[in-house]
Amino acid sequence: MDARFTDEQEEIRRTLRDLLDKRCGPQELRAAVDTPAGHDRALWTALAGHLGLPGLALPETCGGVGGTVTEMALACEETGRALAPTPLLATAVLAAPLLLALGTGAQRAGLLPRIASGGLTASLAVPGPALATALALTGHDRRGQWAGGGRAGGVQARRAEGGWRVYGQVDQVLDGHSAELLVVAAHTGGFARSRVLLFLVRGDATGLTRVRQTALDATRPQGRIQLRDVPAELLGDEAADALSALVRLGLTAAACLAAEAVGAAGRVLERTVEYVGQREQFGRPVGSFQAVKHRLADAYVQVQAARSAAYYAAWAAAAPAPGAETAGSLALAQALEALRRAAAEGIQLHGGIGFTWEHEAHLYFKRAAGDELLFGPVHRLRAHAADAAHVFEEAGT
Numbered sequence: 001m002d003a004r005f006t007d008e009q010e011e012i013r014r015t016l017r018d019l020l021d022k023r024c025g026p027q028e029l030r031a032a033v034d035t036p037a038g039h040d041r042a043l044w045t046a047l048a049g050h051l052g053l054p055g056l057a058l059p060e061t062c063g064g065v066g067g068t069v070t071e072m073a074l075a076c077e078e079t080g081r082a083l084a085p086t087p088l089l090a091t092a093v094l095a096a097p098l099l100l101a102l103g104t105g106a107q108r109a110g111l112l113p114r115i116a117s118g119g120l121t122a123s124l125a126v127p128g129p130a131l132a133t134a135l136a137l138t139g140h141d142r143r144g145q146w147a148g149g150g151r152a153g154g155v156q157a158r159r160a161e162g163g164w165r166v167y168g169q170v171d172q173v174l175d176g177h178s179a180e181l182l183v184v185a186a187h188t189g190g191f192a193r194s195r196v197l198l199f200l201v202r203g204d205a206t207g208l209t210r211v212r213q214t215a216l217d218a219t220r221p222q223g224r225i226q227l228r229d230v231p232a233e234l235l236g237d238e239a240a241d242a243l244s245a246l247v248r249l250g251l252t253a254a255a256c257l258a259a260e261a262v263g264a265a266g267r268v269l270e271r272t273v274e275y276v277g278q279r280e281q282f283g284r285p286v287g288s289f290q291a292v293k294h295r296l297a298d299a300y301v302q303v304q305a306a307r308s309a310a311y312y313a314a315w316a317a318a319a320p321a322p323g324a325e326t327a328g329s330l331a332l333a334q335a336l337e338a339l340r341r342a343a344a345e346g347i348q349l350h351g352g353i354g355f356t357w358e359h360e361a362h363l364y365f366k367r368a369a370g371d372e373l374l375f376g377p378v379h380r381l382r383a384h385a386a387d388a389a390h391v392f393e394e395a396g397t
Contacts, residue, residue: 005074013074016051020082026360029219032085037178038212038221039085047086048118054092055116057252058100063113069252073259073314080260081267083219083363087121090174093256094249095122095183098198101245102236107200111181123179125170125201125225127154127186131374134185135250137329138380140388144187144196144243155227157186157199166199166232170225172374177212177223179203183235184227185242198242199232206231217370219363251317254328257375258310261335261368265303265342268364272296272346279351292349299342306331306338326385333381340368 005013023043032040047053057072058064065071072093079088096115099108099122114120124131130146132138155168166186176182182201189195201208207230213222235242273296276287286292313331316324343365347354354361372378386392 009071009074012051012056012071013078016047016053016075016078017081019046019050020078020084024082024084029083029085029360029363033218033221036212038175038218039087039178043084044086044088044121045118047088048116052116053088054096054118055112056092058096058112058116062100062108063116065116068318069255070311070314070318072252073256073310076256076260077263077310080263080367083264083360083367085219085221087123087175087179089220089256089260090123090176090179091115091121093253094124094174095179095181097249097252098124098183098235098245101248102198102240102242104236107233107235111200120181121175121179122181122183123173123175125155125173125176125182125184127168127170129172131172132376132380134246135253135375136247136325136384137250137254137332137375138377138384140247140384142243143194144185155184155186157188157197157232160231164199164232164234165229166201166227167229168227170227172213173223173225174374175221175223176225177210177221179223182208182225184232185246186232196242197238197240198235198245200235201227201230201232215370216373217363217366219367220370220374251313251320251324251328254332254375255310255313255317257371258306258313258328258331258335261332261339261371262303262307262310264364264367265306265335265339268339268346268361269296269299269303269342271361272342272349276349286349295345295349299338299345302334302338302341306335309334323389326389329381329385329388332375333378333385336368336372336376336381337378339364340372343368 055064207228209226309331313327
């Protein structure tokens, strides 16, 4: 493995950081999360038009840049650093790869160029609080029981004249209240032949009701969607293995989420180091005290280790390499833990102001807590990776 980044990859990082430093400061961030969509549409247009960010990991034949998971992870590291309020995660990391992997030729030709240009936002809707299970981050349900169906709730699909109809409810959909296209996981086939398929639902479809939820992390808006006999289009064909596609998606999503958390952790740690160098107590900077130095040094080591793990997970997912199925979960666990540690140290060492609305340190802490609720918790990420690697199995069993 060559751990060095190419000149093109470094240019992606530098250009994106410059743009976000100019367009995504604390005031712009707060203004964006207060909008009905929960993100800055002008910033999203700039990221798509100037940098081609939504299509970074899409092939050129689909209007994309032709990059890999590594390039997308580097971009997520920078957007995480700024907590950029954009639909990048929902659209480019969760929805677009499924369209590319399972979509028919007509579906890919009609949707992916629009996503790559920023003209179409999308999201993945997984019933219940089961996104981490569906992506095989904290467990692997080969039967897709997480999708619900019948008395278990969730979402069901049935054939109807001229296509398919879906009905049910999904409570935690990233950008689900504003996405123009929903990729909905639903049960179909009845009890005896029940299976999970993915369906495309337009944001303006008849019978679709959406509302923005109050989320712990306001920079990661979520929506509740209700589907009442909504017309839907099957993604791909009935022979497609949706569950396996979701598991493969989990490898890349975990790498991008880990890189995003590492970017956020690095930024809040930078701000904390800068602050303790200026704040004085007993006639000297707080940062000159040995105890404070030790705490920040420990946090720095943890962030750097998490960054290395995130980069390896991205490389392993792009290759793909042996152990890729565990690298993502482990990297995400380490990154979320590093972000939680760095954000907590930032709040404490800012002396109380860190958890006020006037300071953004609390936003990073809420990002750490919110991501662990959605994609964790950390101990389950590690436990699933250990099970996948057969760590606790005896030899010969």
